[in-house]
Amino acid sequence: MSTVLITGANRGLGFEFCHQYAAAGWNVLACCRRPQAAKNLEALAVRQPGISLHALDVADHRQIERLAGELGGRAIDVLLNNAGVYGDSKPNAFGSIDYDRWLEVFRINTLAPVKLAETLLPHIMRSQRKLIVAITSLMGSMTDNSSGGAILYRSSKAALNAAMKSLAIDLRGRGVGVLILHPGWVKTDMGGTNAPTSPEESIAGMRRVIDQFTLEASGRFFNFKGQEQPW
Numbered sequence: 001m002s003t004v005l006i007t008g009a010n011r012g013l014g015f016e017f018c019h020q021y022a023a024a025g026w027n028v029l030a031c032c033r034r035p036q037a038a039k040n041l042e043a044l045a046v047r048q049p050g051i052s053l054h055a056l057d058v059a060d061h062r063q064i065e066r067l068a069g070e071l072g073g074r075a076i077d078v079l080l081n082n083a084g085v086y087g088d089s090k091p092n093a094f095g096s097i098d099y100d101r102w103l104e105v106f107r108i109n110t111l112a113p114v115k116l117a118e119t120l121l122p123h124i125m126r127s128q129r130k131l132i133v134a135i136t137s138l139m140g141s142m143t144d145n146s147s148g149g150a151i152l153y154r155s156s157k158a159a160l161n162a163a164m165k166s167l168a169i170d171l172r173g174r175g176v177g178v179l180i181l182h183p184g185w186v187k188t189d190m191g192g193t194n195a196p197t198s199p200e201e202s203i204a205g206m207r208r209v210i211d212q213f214t215l216e217a218s219g220r221f222f223n224f225k226g227q228e229q230p231w
């Protein structure tokens with residue numbers, strides 16, 4: 001049975017990833033900042049026993065190392081770096097940027113997926129699939145940026161893409177793949193109610209892309225429909 005580790009599993013896209021992977025018979029290591037407050041996830045884990053809950057603030061490197069220790073010799077087929085924050089807002093825009101907040105957005109959106117990959121590489125190497133997935137955003141694309149703004153978010157996702165592209169090259173020789181995925185604009189707390197795509201549709205699409213992954217696709221940038229995206 002395959003195992004997926006999902007960050008930010010308590011709500012939004014992370015929660016739907018847990019739901020769909022567990023329904024498909026996978027073991028799901030569902031990570032979130034406060035498992036004791038994650039009532040929906042707890043209820044899901046009761047209904048779908050393949051899910052286990054783990055405390056993880058992805059910005060805290062000691063917690064990442066502790067989790068790796070707790071997992072011992074377990075194999076992780078897919079490391080799903082999903083947790084993310086937007087960070088931008090009207091009061092936090094050019095002219096009054098909160099630079100500490102910008103660094104925090106980078107810690108969560110950019111540094112954490114790399115630190116997780118670094119720390120959990122032995123677990124990934126032990127698995128059949130050996131895949132690292134980064135949930136990025138088309139907002140990190142230079143080519144697609146025609147509206148400006150969102151400096152914190154755009155820059156953190158562009159940097160995530162650059163880091164993951166390098167990882168794809170660096171890890172290819174060890175048979176480890178890296179997939180860079182845009183989930184679409186999705187109805188979640190982050191995406192808002194005007195988003196055209198449901199979490200169910202986005203996750204079903206991304207699972208299909210993940211399922212069909214071969215090393216030939218490593219380091220490439222796709223959306224949830226499997227269409228290649230511009231950097």
Ligand SMILES: NC(=O)c1ccc[n+]([C@@H]2O[C@H](COP(=O)([O-])OP(=O)(O)OC[C@H]3O[C@@H](n4cnc5c(N)ncnc54)[C@H](OP(=O)(O)O)[C@@H]3O)[C@@H](O)[C@H]2O)c1
Pocket residue numbers: 007008009010011012013014032033034056057058059081082083084085108135136137138182183184185186187188189190191192195
């Ligand atoms: N929704 C969209 O339209 C859209 C579009 C493009 C890309 N994305 C990307 O998709 C991913 C998921 O987004 P979403 O729409 O599901 O957002 P969301 O509804 O706001 O959920 C964000 C998740 O990330 C978690 N998180 C934030 N900071 C964390 C930290 N330091 N440690 C651990 N978990 C943390 C949150 O946990 P808490 O509950 O503890 O805050 C929550 O589970 C993000 O990477 C986002 O950038 C989303």
